[in-house]
Structures are given as structure tokens and as C-alpha cells.
Amino acid sequence: MSQESAEVISATAGASARAARTRISPAGDRIFMFLLYASAWFVLAIVAALFLVLLQRSWPAIQTIGLGVFTQLWDPGGGHFGVLTFIYGTIVTSAIALLIAGPVGIGAALFLAELAPKRLATPVAMLIELLAAVPSVVYGIWGLFVLVPVIRMYIGPALQHTFGFLPLFQGPIYGVGMLAGGLILSIMVVPTVAAISRDVFEAVPNDQREGMLALGSTKWEMMTKAVLPYARSGVVGALVLGLGRALGEAMAVVMVIGNKPQIVASLFQPAYTMASVPANEFSEATGKVYISALIEVGLLLFIVSLLVNISARLLVWNASGRGRR
């Protein structure tokens, strides 16, 4: 008996020891979990590192220029490194881009989400995604050799003929300038606005639409009075994300805007944007403060984009429930 029970006991002990060995996660699991957590933290570390490294390298400029960065003009030769003119150029070009891309993008999204049959919507949506995939430097070369001459010969004169009484459309038309920058940006922003708005529209519950249609509304009334109000914050988020893309675009803009630090009303005049300054001047920059000032432009761009993206993501996340998963 005692022998038997001893065997049983030892067998049970062996089994429970094996069980214990698998319950206590083996070394492989610990390493694996460590790698998973390390990778997750790495993503956060990158964002922090972006800020800290840019801050560290732009510190010489911050110390030298101080708040003058927001009031001075940009004159590297004379030791002035103010970004005022760049902020102006960025605001004007982004505004043109959003004024065009906003309505077009939302219209396209409404068409894709609410009107088009699925057979048509899927390929068209793919075309729009391809529009987003075209590299920005390709938009740049296209803008330089196609859009700029078209503005100089057709669009510019036509605008001047019709709206010439506005200061926005006065003066000589070079082709390169804020209008060219804004137009090329609008092409690049449309896919962002359209794709995200479409996601947001598709997250609107069908009850909204059915209720409105049951009241006897037309399709258009259904879209404007039942779908758009419900999706409002998401659409605003899509526009803000589009704004983020416009603010940060360097290559396409640097090739068509003329790169001249000035604040003028006419959209036909060359200007400069925050993102295009480092792109254009980095390789020629000499002197510690100059390079540091260019890095500071990058830092400012990073901070502005961070704020824009955070607000946009919060709006879109709440509208499409992406963050809750």
C-alpha cells in the first residue's frame, strides 16, 4: 500500500511539477514579453527623442535669437533668423489648399460613402489612395513644369481679369508663388480629407439615414441633415489632418513657391513656408547659429504638427471609434 501510494504521490508530484513549470512562464515567454513591451515603449521613446534632440540642437539658436524668432525677418547673412515670413507663407498656402481640398474631399467622400454603388466606390477609392501615394517630389516636378506655366499663362491672367480689384490678385504673375504652392498642396490634401471623411461617414449608423428618408427627405437632405451633423467632429478632424499634411509638406512646395522670405498680399508673389526653408537652405547653411536656426524651424514645425495632429486624432478617434478597440 505504502509503495503504491508513494508511486501515486510521486506521479502526482511529477505532474504538478510539470504543470508548475508551464504555469510559471518559461524563459522564452519572459524574453518575448520583454521584447513586446520594449518595442511598444520604443514608439513612445521615438516621439520623445524627436522633441528632445531637436530642442537640444536648436538650443544655440534659441539662446541667441530668443523670442526674436517670431518678430524678426529672415536674413541669415545679417544674422537675423525670424520665421514670421514663413508662418505667413504657410498659413496662406494651407488656407488655399483647405479651401479647395475641403469641399472637394468631403464631396468625394459623400459620393463614395452614400451615393456610389459599391462596385464603383471601391475602385474610385483606390484611385484616391493612389493619389495619396504619389511621392511629393513628383508633385513638385509636375507643379514646376506643368502647373506653374499654366498659372502664368491661363489661371493667373483669368483670375486677375475677374478679381483684379482684390489685392490678392494684383501685380505681376510669375507662375511660381503662393497660388502655385496652395494649388499643389490642395491636390495632396484631397486624398487625406476624402479617405478619412469616408471612414467617418461609414461609421454613421444607418438608423440616422433611414429615419430621415422615412420623413420624406431627399437623399441630399438626408446627407446634410442626418449624416453630416452626426459625423461633424470626424469631418473636422479630417480637415485638420489635411491641414497637418499641408503645413508639413516641404518638397512640392519648395519647388513651386519661389522661396523668397516676404509678406505680400498678392498670391502671384513668391513666398516661403516653414517646411520649405530647411529643405531649401540646409545644404548651403554655414555657421553654428544658422544651422541651429534651421533646426529650430524644424522644432517649431514639429510642435505645430504635434498640436494639429493631436487635436485631429482626438476628433477622428471619437468619431470612428478607432482608439477604443
Added chain:
Amino acid sequence: MDFLKSPGFRKFWNAFMIIIAALCAIVCGVVLAVVVTFVISKGYKALNLDFFTKLPLPVGMTGGGVANAIVGSLEIVLMASVISVPVGVLAGIYLALFGRGHLAANVRFFSDVLTGMPSIAIGVFAYSLVVIPTGHFSAHSAAVALAVIMLPIVVRTTEEAVRLVPGVIREGALALGIPAWKATLLVTVPVARAGIVTGALLAVARVAGESAPLLFTAFGSQYWSKGLSSPTAALPLVIFQYAISPYPDWQQLAWGCALVLVALVFALNLTARLAFSGRVSAN
């Protein structure tokens, strides 16, 4: 006012605005068609054997190619993928399988925020982090910049792909006593492989065309690169530098590079999207 509420006007307005919305979608397609048509019609003339096999020639001599830029781009994108794909996939697996709580919410949020960061700012970051300390432009520094751009795309697409794998498969493996890491890597991940590859391809497509972060990292070069820690040519850089040059021969080469780049990026995108029918977005 009564006229605006009359059924006739409402029907007319409905039809009118539907046409406007359709036009918006059509405009997007037309713009794409116009851009692509120009790139093809101007670029194809530059494409010949020399384009893919020769070095650029000095101004004034016709011919020459961009072989060094093609190789340079491949090197840089490959290095960036080697850095960011493993980390991104692991972080994506974490989010999909263990992603609850504050850490996961923050990782998701900041990956999305990082996706929207201007590539020029990331280029300035790589310049500050690698080029200043090492003292020279290099393919390494360019790879660091592109890796940062790729990372959030890989993270989020991997998460979406792994999340689509039914949990019961993994639980079945765990119930058989397989350690969690094996269950994840040998059972869950292979099922999600198509989605993960899609994400990586989309990330590659995105960075293959990036030029802003290369301007002051890879810097560009007229010659074969002397190694990974020396200035390196890349296709997007050639487009920029040759397009703004005043020489027609160089501009022609720039259009050729643009055509190659667009073809490459579209091929990657279409492969990725057709190979994996789930909805994956690089936005």
C-alpha cells in the same frame, strides 16, 4: 422661401448636389490621370539601358544614367526596413494581443500622431541625431529618418492584421501547453502574415518616394557611394536636384526618375492592397 421648400425645387437641388458630389470624385480621378499622364509622357523618353546602368554625366554631355541613385535608394530603404519592421511588428503584436491600458492607448495614439509628422522635421531629427555627431552625410542617417517614418505605419497595420486572427486559434495552442511566445509567433503571426506583409509594403511605398528627409542625410552624390557612411544618391533626390537645374538633359533624367518612382510606388501599393483584401490604411 416657399419656392425653396417646393418638392420640385427640392428634387432639382437633390439631383444638382448629387452631380456636384460625383464631380468631386471625378475631379480626383482626373487629377491623378493628368499627373500620371504627364509623368509617363515626359519620362519614358529618358528610359533606356544607360538610364539603369550608367552614372550621371557632367553637364553638357548627353546620356548617362542614375544607376547609383537606384542602388542608393534600395540600400537606404532596405536598411530602414531592417530597423523598423521587426520593432514595428513586435509593437503591433503587443497592441493586438496585450494592448489594454494606458501604455497601449498611448502607443496607438502617438503612432497615429507620428504618421502625421512632417517628413522634413524627421529629416532634421536624423540630421541632428546622426549627421552632426558623426560629422558627415551618410546612408545610415537617411535610413534612420526613413525608419522613423515607417515605424508607425508598420505598427498600426500589424495591429489590424493580428487583431483579425480569431483568438480561439491562439487559445487552442495555449491549451495544448505551447508557451505563449511560440503560440504567438508560430500560430497567430503566420495567419496574419498577409496583413503584416501588406503593412510593410505600404510603409516601403511611402518612404521610397520621400525626398525631404534625405536632403541633409543621404545628401546625394554623382558617383557610386563609397559605403554606407558616405553621401549616397537616391532617386527622389535626383528628381529634386535635376528638376530645379537649368539643364534640359538633367530635367529629362528627373522625369525619367519620376516615372520609375511612380511605377514602383503604384506597384507596391496595388500589390499590397490586392494581396490583402482587408481594409488597411496608411493614413
